[in-house]
Amino acid sequence: MLFNSLPFLYLFLPIAYLVFWRLSGGTRRYIWLAITGYAFYSFWNYKFCALMLFSTVVSYAAGLGLLRWKDRARRRLCLIVPVTADLALLGFFKYTNFALTSVNGLSSWLGLQTRFPALDIVLPVGISFYTFHTVTYIVDAYRGVVTPTKSFPKFASYVSLFPQLVAGPIVRFRQIAGDLGRIDRAEETKDLDVAWSFFVIGMIKKVLIADTIGLIINPALADYASLGTIGAWLCVLGYAYQVYYDFGGYSDMAVGLGYMFGLRLPQNFNSPYKAANIADFWRRWHVSMSSFFRDYVYIPLGGSRASRPKVCRNLMVTMLLAGLWHGANWPCVLWGGFIGLLLVAHGFVAPWWQRLPYPAQRAGTFFLFVVSLAIFRSVSLKMIGGLLQRMFSWHPGTEFVGIEVLVAAILVGGAFAHFGPNTFEMEHRWSPSYVTGLAALFVMCLFVLYGSAARPFLYFQF
Numbered sequence: 001m002l003f004n005s006l007p008f009l010y011l012f013l014p015i016a017y018l019v020f021w022r023l024s025g026g027t028r029r030y031i032w033l034a035i036t037g038y039a040f041y042s043f044w045n046y047k048f049c050a051l052m053l054f055s056t057v058v059s060y061a062a063g064l065g066l067l068r069w070k071d072r073a074r075r076r077l078c079l080i081v082p083v084t085a086d087l088a089l090l091g092f093f094k095y096t097n098f099a100l101t102s103v104n105g106l107s108s109w110l111g112l113q114t115r116f117p118a119l120d121i122v123l124p125v126g127i128s129f130y131t132f133h134t135v136t137y138i139v140d141a142y143r144g145v146v147t148p149t150k151s152f153p154k155f156a157s158y159v160s161l162f163p164q165l166v167a168g169p170i171v172r173f174r175q176i177a178g179d180l181g182r183i184d185r186a187e188e189t190k191d192l193d194v195a196w197s198f199f200v201i202g203m204i205k206k207v208l209i210a211d212t213i214g215l216i217i218n219p220a221l222a223d224y225a226s227l228g229t230i231g232a233w234l235c236v237l238g239y240a241y242q243v244y245y246d247f248g249g250y251s252d253m254a255v256g257l258g259y260m261f262g263l264r265l266p267q268n269f270n271s272p273y274k275a276a277n278i279a280d281f282w283r284r285w286h287v288s289m290s291s292f293f294r295d296y297v298y299i300p301l302g303g304s305r306a307s308r309p310k311v312c313r314n315l316m317v318t319m320l321l322a323g324l325w326h327g328a329n330w331p332c333v334l335w336g337g338f339i340g341l342l343l344v345a346h347g348f349v350a351p352w353w354q355r356l357p358y359p360a361q362r363a364g365t366f367f368l369f370v371v372s373l374a375i376f377r378s379v380s381l382k383m384i385g386g387l388l389q390r391m392f393s394w395h396p397g398t399e400f401v402g403i404e405v406l407v408a409a410i411l412v413g414g415a416f417a418h419f420g421p422n423t424f425e426m427e428h429r430w431s432p433s434y435v436t437g438l439a440a441l442f443v444m445c446l447f448v449l450y451g452s453a454a455r456p457f458l459y460f461q462f
Helices: 006-022 026-068 072-109 126-144 150-159 173-181 192-222 229-260 280-284 287-301 306-326 331-355 360-375 382-390 405-419 430-449
Strands: none
Touching: 006 026, 006 072, 006 126, 026 072, 026 126, 072 126, 072 173, 126 150, 126 173, 126 287, 126 360, 192 229, 192 405, 229 287, 229 331, 229 360, 229 405, 229 430, 280 287, 280 360, 306 331, 331 360, 331 382, 360 382
16 A cells, blocks of 8 residues: 555544544553554455564564563573564565576676576565664664553554554654653644645645656656656656655655554655765764664674774775665666665765865765765666666757656756755744645645556665
8 A cells, every 4th residue: 555545544543543533541541553564464465464563573572571680691582583583584684686686697697507596585675764764773772772662553554554654754763662662641632733734745745746757757757768868857857856756755745644543653854965075965864774774784793983994994894785775686686786886986085075166065966966866766786887878978869748748847956855854854844825825735636636647656676
């Protein structure tokens, strides 16, 4: 089920909301949130609910062990077993076929006859996100950052919370524990205006901007060999705004849904296209994911406290893993490596870069990210080479359908992304003009949804 679908808007959300606020007591509300999470997930494939339940039970039991045991050996066991189990499941479902095809490719390149058949594996939607939820819970509990909960309904509601279940943000338990602990005292109308404002703004970003761009650039990029230089740049630039408004829209809708149930989810995009350098960009883009890799990979490797060569190694390892997390394919790995190289290079050129005029820093950072998206958006190594060649050498090409609409969407999306406030910077005060404007745009979204099937969010595949 999708947030931008009529069944969700007219059936699932009203039932989930009305029942929640008519239940009293924290345990009943935890149970209801867990039920709605599993019901929401079941609309995609009910069979994989067992996988999420297994991960939940194992991590919950490990948390109880960390509460009970103080000796180092058993505490380490409570850390290693659940984290290994979670990452093993993620690795099997997400990376098995990638590993097999990579081995086959290497074998062919070496002239060997080794061939492994691909397995019939379906990637569970959202597994990358809820796995990281349980991993951060166990690691933080082991470190003493959070106190594990004794309430299984409370923990189950955290893992399966439907607003952030299938595409994030990656919510750490410590970020939401306070609101979960006060859920029995939450007030229905306290943040309802903020909730609907976030949700509607996210819907507008997704349906009116991201999906409009996607309808134009997807068929054009499917035939990238016929694109001219201008067309290639327009498509990749359009994708920069599509992925921002698509995932940013989802994150806003998730935050709005969280507010509806008395829960404050963290900010996931902090105006990344206003970043002055690539390091600043990475702190602003997909904040929950970038901070995860910073806190649980980069810093444990030594972070920036080591020698320059080791810092470069730490950055590259972290970003290669981040790229692999985004997708089990070589374009995603290369994208992570490219971002890692940019971060390494920034460490050397930062003093010079900071002397540039501020607008030039922002423009240069955005340019580098757009170039990286030519790698990220590609579906094969061949496409990466072909698309970059068309972007950086002149090709006349042919004009594709909808180019005028694409230019208009880029101008509108670019104006808000580069110069407007992000959703967390807005006041969300419900004046008559504000409500009227949001309502009109929301009605436009509904008309679009009535006329076509809801389009999945881009990060569902990750």
